Amino acid sequence: MSHRTFEDVKDVILSAHKNTEAGDKVGFYNTWAENYDQDVGLLDYRAPSLAANCLSPCFHGDRVTAVILDVACGTGLVAAQLKTMGFRHFVGVDGSKGMLELANKTGLYQDLKQCMLGDEPLPVQAGQFDVVVIVGALSDGQVPVRVIRELCQATKPGGYVCMTTRGNHDNLEYKAALEHELELMEGAGLWGHVAITEVEDWEKAVAEPEKGYIPGVVYVYRKSSQ
Numbered sequence: 001m002s003h004r005t006f007e008d009v010k011d012v013i014l015s016a017h018k019n020t021e022a023g024d025k026v027g028f029y030n031t032w033a034e035n036y037d038q039d040v041g042l043l044d045y046r047a048p049s050l051a052a053n054c055l056s057p058c059f060h061g062d063r064v065t066a067v068i069l070d071v072a073c074g075t076g077l078v079a080a081q082l083k084t085m086g087f088r089h090f091v092g093v094d095g096s097k098g099m100l101e102l103a104n105k106t107g108l109y110q111d112l113k114q115c116m117l118g119d120e121p122l123p124v125q126a127g128q129f130d131v132v133v134i135v136g137a138l139s140d141g142q143v144p145v146r147v148i149r150e151l152c153q154a155t156k157p158g159g160y161v162c163m164t165t166r167g168n169h170d171n172l173e174y175k176a177a178l179e180h181e182l183e184l185m186e187g188a189g190l191w192g193h194v195a196i197t198e199v200e201d202w203e204k205a206v207a208e209p210e211k212g213y214i215p216g217v218v219y220v221y222r223k224s225s226q
Helices: 006-018 023-042 047-058 077-084 097-105 148-154 169-187
Strands: 067-071 087-092 113-114 129-134 155-167 191-204 211-225
Touching: 006 148, 047 077, 047 129, 047 155, 047 211, 067 077, 067 148, 077 087, 087 097, 087 129, 097 113, 129 148, 148 169, 155 169, 155 191, 169 191, 169 211
Parallel strands: 067 087, 067 129, 087 113, 129 155
Antiparallel strands: 155 211, 191 211
């Protein structure tokens, strides 16, 4: 491992924000995969643990048999957190082959699938998962808001969907669109919110003129039983 600094990480992430085409994004994550875990450590990226800590008290089923779909799974940071909370069965989906190769090495996943979210349909059967999680990918320039309907479809009746987004200035428009969609789906009786947790210290700020930490939010919804 090279000795990387927060400034190195900042440059990497800001370059990612400039790559708006799907192919560019995948190329970026394939290249970043090798240094990803080290870099998010430097970023003090707390989303995986925050999401797991919000989801865990909401889930009242059998954790040993529950099957979790980890969407935009990356290198497996969220599955690693959930395993410490008693969950055992994980299926991962990501657009980046490089990330999936690293996720596979963790031994956490029973199955891993490559999929460009938003461009291709989620490669899973409807109503199959006790829990669906998407951490870090619901943000401007990454996964389109409409994908959350697919996440809901993949969940079993009575199952849970856990999502995160950032609350920094650059992502406010996306966050508003996401929350509008969440509320529309709740109004339509597709699911109901269980917990919405705003967090001030989400991760270190990288975009100018933001300093210190940016905020974020974890949403936990429960799919209707009907």
